[in-house]
Amino acid sequence: MVDSHLAPAEPSSTDLPQKRKQPAKVINFDDETIKGIKPPTEVDRVEYKDSKVSGLYLRVSRTGVKSFSFVGRAKNAAGSERQTIGKYPIIKPAQARAKARELAGIHATGESITAPGWLRRQEMTVSDLWDEYYKHISKYNKDPEGTKAVWDTYIKQKWGNYRLSDVQPIDVEGWHTDLPSEILKRRAQRAAEIAEARLAKRAEIEARRKVRKHGPDPKPRNEEAEPASKIFTGQSTANRALATLRALYNFGMASTRQYFTGVNPAKDHKKYRERERQRFLLPRELGPFFAALANEPNETIRDAILVALLTAQRRSNVFAMQWSHISLQDATWAIPGEQTKNGEQYVVTLLPELVSILEQRLELRPRDEKGRLTNWVFPSSKGESGHIVDVRKAWARILKSSGLTNLILHDLRRTLASWQMRTGTSLLMISKSLNHKSMVSTQIYTQVDRDPIRESLERASSAMFATAGLTAPADVHSLNPESSSAGWEGRSNQTHFAFRRNA
Numbered sequence: 001m002v003d004s005h006l007a008p009a010e011p012s013s014t015d016l017p018q019k020r021k022q023p024a025k026v027i028n029f030d031d032e033t034i035k036g037i038k039p040p041t042e043v044d045r046v047e048y049k050d051s052k053v054s055g056l057y058l059r060v061s062r063t064g065v066k067s068f069s070f071v072g073r074a075k076n077a078a079g080s081e082r083q084t085i086g087k088y089p090i091i092k093p094a095q096a097r098a099k100a101r102e103l104a105g106i107h108a109t110g111e112s113i114t115a116p117g118w119l120r121r122q123e124m125t126v127s128d129l130w131d132e133y134y135k136h137i138s139k140y141n142k143d144p145e146g147t148k149a150v151w152d153t154y155i156k157q158k159w160g161n162y163r164l165s166d167v168q169p170i171d172v173e174g175w176h177t178d179l180p181s182e183i184l185k186r187r188a189q190r191a192a193e194i195a196e197a198r199l200a201k202r203a204e205i206e207a208r209r210k211v212r213k214h215g216p217d218p219k220p221r222n223e224e225a226e227p228a229s230k231i232f233t234g235q236s237t238a239n240r241a242l243a244t245l246r247a248l249y250n251f252g253m254a255s256t257r258q259y260f261t262g263v264n265p266a267k268d269h270k271k272y273r274e275r276e277r278q279r280f281l282l283p284r285e286l287g288p289f290f291a292a293l294a295n296e297p298n299e300t301i302r303d304a305i306l307v308a309l310l311t312a313q314r315r316s317n318v319f320a321m322q323w324s325h326i327s328l329q330d331a332t333w334a335i336p337g338e339q340t341k342n343g344e345q346y347v348v349t350l351l352p353e354l355v356s357i358l359e360q361r362l363e364l365r366p367r368d369e370k371g372r373l374t375n376w377v378f379p380s381s382k383g384e385s386g387h388i389v390d391v392r393k394a395w396a397r398i399l400k401s402s403g404l405t406n407l408i409l410h411d412l413r414r415t416l417a418s419w420q421m422r423t424g425t426s427l428l429m430i431s432k433s434l435n436h437k438s439m440v441s442t443q444i445y446t447q448v449d450r451d452p453i454r455e456s457l458e459r460a461s462s463a464m465f466a467t468a469g470l471t472a473p474a475d476v477h478s479l480n481p482e483s484s485s486a487g488w489e490g491r492s493n494q495t496h497f498a499f500r501r502n503a
Helices: 031-035 093-108 115-122 126-140 144-159 169-210 235-253 283-294 299-311 315-319 352-363 392-402 411-422 427-433 439-446 451-467 488-494
Strands: 025-027 045-050 056-061 066-072 081-088 332-335 346-349
Touching: 045 093, 056 093, 066 093, 081 093, 126 144, 126 235, 144 169, 144 235, 169 235, 283 299, 283 392, 299 315, 299 352, 299 392, 299 411
Parallel strands: 025 045
Antiparallel strands: 045 056, 056 066, 066 081, 332 346
């Protein structure tokens, strides 16, 4: 036990040394004086005040770093604020004084000198805005992953770390201008990687073949590159990237959010001119196409392509076709609004040939791994969706077998509409068949088929010549030998699709 009189007494607050802030020493800020200031040894830093400009200070740290700053209070403000000007000797005394006078002038107007910097630090980056935008489109857009792919590939790397106000229109213009060449370069690089991977795979197979002891040699593969179905320039993709950036800013500038209150930097840029594709199946191509389609070994894809052709609906809708949306009795297919491009439910009329095909598919309707009948009309176990998605290999087989080139799957949608136009269907009816909200989107189908125009011109010119007494009147019935009554066109009304299933 320690005697209380021997224990040291606890020091009182009055006995403890008090740390008081020492007032800054006033000196004349010139090079000679500042160079002569030595770093402090007992404290972390000391501060000096300029004798000529009010509010200008110089801080000197223990490590010898010397930096200018301005301290003042805005008019009618409750407290003072400090703004760093810069380090000596990068910033000279005369420059520091000029900046201090400028900041004092801002204070005289009642404005803060630190608020802009604080607001800038609080401002969202383009990536921050994208996070909010992606949450929104994931709920309301039909293809958020497609938009995300554009963001990840073309926008994020360029603009992701920029503050929203740092993205300038002139920079966006240069980015959009250069983007097609970057896209083509990326595409060529990807093609080279795929070709290299194929060569490596073939070399591996060849190495195994040399040491193979049993079984036949693997069949040789055709390594010839398939002809491109369309010319790729990268300009459409560049336009989509620009549109995505513009939509991103519009989202942030909405009055209900106001994440950004400036000018949209992706607005008012001239897009690359995109040529509307006008390809469709010509009269001479229908026979080879249907013959190749009938010989396609994958019955699911074959039937899906035929449905796409005879309904003129989009590939994504056809591939995701569900039995619960089909009434074979009424010969209708109801596409839900969340799956259509215009957001409204659309009821498709099914032709008798399609009803027959769907009845056959219904009889052979498969079951899933739990033994339940699948709801997909064109099921597939290869992907997570449960239905077919990628038909490129089958499409390549059909094109090769038919001898057709420059034909993509979406051209089938244009084909039926073009033949509706040939047979005198009104533009309004075609627009309804394609589920277009506006007939402007349908106008292209009045341009793709030149034969009716040729027929009209021939009739008019013949009438002119006959009136002038130059030739006998001509009554044009046939546009070309291939479209005569003996050709495919003459047989089309009697043609029915009766593809037999493989045994």
